[in-house]
Amino acid sequence: MSESSTGRSGFPPAYLDRVGSSFTDFLGLTSPDLLPGRRTLPAAPLGELAPHGTTIVAVTYAGGVLMGGDRRATMGNLISSRDIEKVYAADSYSVIGIAGAAGIAIEMVRLYQVELEHYEKIEGVTMSLDGKANRLAGMIRGNLGAAMQGLAVVPLFAGYDLDAAEGASPGRIFSYDVTGGNYEERGYASVGSGSLFARNSLKKTWRTGMSADAATRSLVESLYDAADDDSATGGPDPVRRLYPIVYRVDAEGAVRLTDAEVAAVADTIIADRSVGNEAREV
Amino acid sequence: MTMPYYASAEQVMRDRSEYARKGISRGRSVAVLTYVDGVLFIAENPSATLHKVSELYDRIGFAAVGRYSEFESLRVAGVRLADVRGYSYNRRDVTGRVIANAYAQTLGAVFTEQLKPYEVELCVAEVGDSSGGDQLYRLTFDGSIVDESDFVVMGGQAETVASHLREHYTRGMGLREALRVGVRALSAVSAATAANGGGHDQLPAEQLEVAVLDRRRPKRAFRRVVGVSLRSLLSDEPVTGEPAPAAVATHVHAPSAPAPGTPAGLGDPTAVDTAGGTADRTLEPDTQDGVGGGTEGDQPEPRTDDGR
Numbered sequence: 001m002s003e004s005s006t007g008r009s010g011f012p013p014a015y016l017d018r019v020g021s022s023f024t025d026f027l028g029l030t031s032p033d034l035l036p037g038r039r040t041l042p043a044a045p046l047g048e049l050a051p052h053g054t055t056i057v058a059v060t061y062a063g064g065v066l067m068g069g070d071r072r073a074t075m076g077n078l079i080s081s082r083d084i085e086k087v088y089a090a091d092s093y094s095v096i097g098i099a100g101a102a103g104i105a106i107e108m109v110r111l112y113q114v115e116l117e118h119y120e121k122i123e124g125v126t127m128s129l130d131g132k133a134n135r136l137a138g139m140i141r142g143n144l145g146a147a148m149q150g151l152a153v154v155p156l157f158a159g160y161d162l163d164a165a166e167g168a169s170p171g172r173i174f175s176y177d178v179t180g181g182n183y184e185e186r187g188y189a190s191v192g193s194g195s196l197f198a199r200n201s202l203k204k205t206w207r208t209g210m211s212a213d214a215a216t217r218s219l220v221e222s223l224y225d226a227a228d229d230d231s232a233t234g235g236p237d238p239v240r241r242l243y244p245i246v247y248r249v250d251a252e253g254a255v256r257l258t259d260a261e262v263a264a265v266a267d268t269i270i271a272d273r274s275v276g277n278e279a280r281e282v
Numbered sequence: 283m284t285m286p287y288y289a290s291a292e293q294v295m296r297d298r299s300e301y302a303r304k305g306i307s308r309g310r311s312v313a314v315l316t317y318v319d320g321v322l323f324i325a326e327n328p329s330a331t332l333h334k335v336s337e338l339y340d341r342i343g344f345a346a347v348g349r350y351s352e353f354e355s356l357r358v359a360g361v362r363l364a365d366v367r368g369y370s371y372n373r374r375d376v377t378g379r380v381i382a383n384a385y386a387q388t389l390g391a392v393f394t395e396q397l398k399p400y401e402v403e404l405c406v407a408e409v410g411d412s413s414g415g416d417q418l419y420r421l422t423f424d425g426s427i428v429d430e431s432d433f434v435v436m437g438g439q440a441e442t443v444a445s446h447l448r449e450h451y452t453r454g455m456g457l458r459e460a461l462r463v464g465v466r467a468l469s470a471v472s473a474a475t476a477a478n479g480g481g482h483d484q485l486p487a488e489q490l491e492v493a494v495l496d497r498r499r500p501k502r503a504f505r506r507v508v509g510v511s512l513r514s515l516l517s518d519e520p521v522t523g524e525p526a527p528a529a530v531a532t533h534v535h536a537p538s539a540p541a542p543g544t545p546a547g548l549g550d551p552t553a554v555d556t557a558g559g560t561a562d563r564t565l566e567p568d569t570q571d572g573v574g575g576g577t578e579g580d581q582p583e584p585r586t587d588d589g590r
Contacts (some may be wrong), residue, residue, distance in 0.1 A: 010388030015359035023365055034370055096322050128535040163535035172540050186542040257484050267300045 023118035024111060036107045037142035044173055045128040047150025051080040053105060055194035055226045055233040056087065056097035058158045058173045060187055061208055061215035064134060064250035065158045065171030067095045068219045070227060071242050072234030073102050087245045089254040094132055094159030095247045099192030101151040108153055129161040133174040133182055141180030152178045156191045160249045194226030194233035201225035220244060220265045236266035288360045298399045302423035306348045307403030311438035311468055314345050316416045317460035320409040320503060322494045324464040326472055327491040335493045337504035339364040341409050342378045347437025348402035356385060378408030384418035390425025399423050403436040409495040409503050409582055439471040446470050458515050487513045
């Protein structure tokens with residue numbers, strides 16, 4: 001870690017040459033070993049050895065955007081974690097959720113958070129939402145080599161656009177593919193193993209211009225549906241009090257909904273779906 | 283054969299100090315004070331974008347006087363050091379002491395090894411969990427470092443401002459009171475005030491750059507105090523007007539619109555974020571004033587801030 005400690009003469013020269021406001025580019029110059037995607041990987045498939053995170057869902061609503069993820073990570077046929085968190089605040093107005101190889105994904109999120117904050121501190125202004133989405137695409141692109149060996153990371157990015165033109169929806173969602181392709185989504189999006197089921201659920205419950213509460217229900221319900229049909233996605237777990245992680249981003253910034261709030265939504269869904277079953281049991 | 287000039291080491295150092303001191307005292311002053319909830323930075327600075335005060339890390343702030351290009355590159359180096367350290371260890375492993383030490387080493391090396399010393403004076407401030415934990419490090423052009431407990435004044439007629447502060451400063455002042463004391467001290471020497479030939483009783487909000495490191499804020503303690511909130515802190519009666527923005531209102535980007543289905547930068551050729559493009563119609567400006575587009579063309583109208 002020689003680069004992060006300073007020697008007798010203070011800052012190493014690279015610190016003082018003003019080359020840019022990107023933290024990733026700076027690390028690439030001074031300590032490339034700290035960057036994901038710069039390491040040589042053994043030429044063997046690693047997918048079975050590394051925990052993988054699964055379903056992430058994002059939906060827009062009238063005042064912004066919501067993102068949620070289930071709590072399960074799997075390693076082959078094993079559940080490697082029941083309480084992993086896969087949705088994080090990227091900065092005060094955007095959130096990122098990750099599906100894929102958990103170790104690399106978490107490292108990437110950490111780097112991405114620093115990248116956004118670093119830019120903000122050096123430039124004195126925050127990056128535009130499109131700029132943030134593009135920076136993330138670059139990071140995914142750098143991971144293609146690892147992705148080919150089973151360590152793919154596919155994020156979902158959403159944010160409140162402070163620069164949104166008059167009349168345009170301020171909540172925006174961007175999805176990615178493993179090669180770094182960056183696509184803006186309309187209304188809702190999902191990634192991960194359960195994404196197919198989640199999307200089908202959202203198709204039926206999501207409507208343009210929903211309220212925050214209705215959109216939260218729609219999102220949690222889509223995760224419930226994903227968990228219903230996908231073995232790698234975890235459903236709400238009332239026994240351990242583990243519920244999906246849900247972030248809401250609006251004009252006030254990104255906040256994580258409390259477990260109690262999400263639990264209330266999940267419990268309503270479970271109650272609604274149990275109706276009628278009691279009658280049949282007689 | 284030419285004989286090199288001989289100058290004693292003592293003389294060389296004296297000349298360099300003299301040079302740096304002169305450069306620093308030409309500028310305007312910056313005061314850094316501790317108050318009950320943290321650290322307050324006050325700079326006399328008419329520019330709203332070329333900052334003298336800024337954030338280095340979660341609990342660490344930076345203030346500088348002197349030559350802008352020099353302290354700006356030092357500031358960037360400090361942000362980089364903090365972020366690299368925080369990223370490779372942990373956020374709580376970034377301390378003001380580490381950054382202040384790096385500055386001291388760099389300034390000292392430049393002072394002794396290079397022809398021209400940096401004409402800057404810096405303050406690295408760190409806010410602790412209680413007022414006992416607040417640290418102010420003052421760094422001078424030759425790399426000396428001093429740990430101050432109450433306040434630091436740098437640049438311009440620093441001595442006059444400091445003696446004014448010594449008279450009026452008390453520990454544990456609230457934000458409003460600390461700001462008053464600080465602004466009054468800076469006003470005593472400022473060219474903008476009536477006493478020195480300017481038009482104001484004391485420095486007005488437009489001439490001030492104010493920021494705080496507030497220990498009560500959860501993670502990033504640094505916050506700029508701007509606009510209405512600054513004016514109401516400076517005056518006795520509350521200023522009516524638009525509500526103060528909660529965060530820094532610096533959204534300077536052109537308006538954007540969602541464009542699902544179009545890859546970024548490849549959509550509508552008239553959109554701001556599209557590079558080039560092949561529009562069917564030629565993009566003619568509405569006004570035919572003979573001025574072309576590109577860098578020589580009309581300046582776009584500055585976007586009016588809508589209060590966000």
